[in-house]
């Protein structure tokens with residue numbers, strides 16, 4: 001899950017949709033962490049297990065669901081970037 005979210009976040013942030021959003025490493029990692037917090041974790045210990053979980057997660061429906069969480073995390077971090085003043 002972590003690898004998947006990380007690559008999806010990178011794709012999103014390089015995409016044209018989020019021009020306004022800060023792309024520094026801090027914000028990128030915040031988006032990844034925030035997305036992962038709202039998604040179930042799938043820890044695996046073997047390469048076979050990793051492959052199985054990836055195939056299970058990598059469906060059209062799951063990608064859409066994960067992407068929705070990533071997009072809301074991007075907006076949230078974009079609105080309250082940690083490298084500026086933390087409003088919380």
Ligand SMILES: [Zn+2]
Nearest residue numbers: 022024027083
């Ligand atoms: Zn930033």
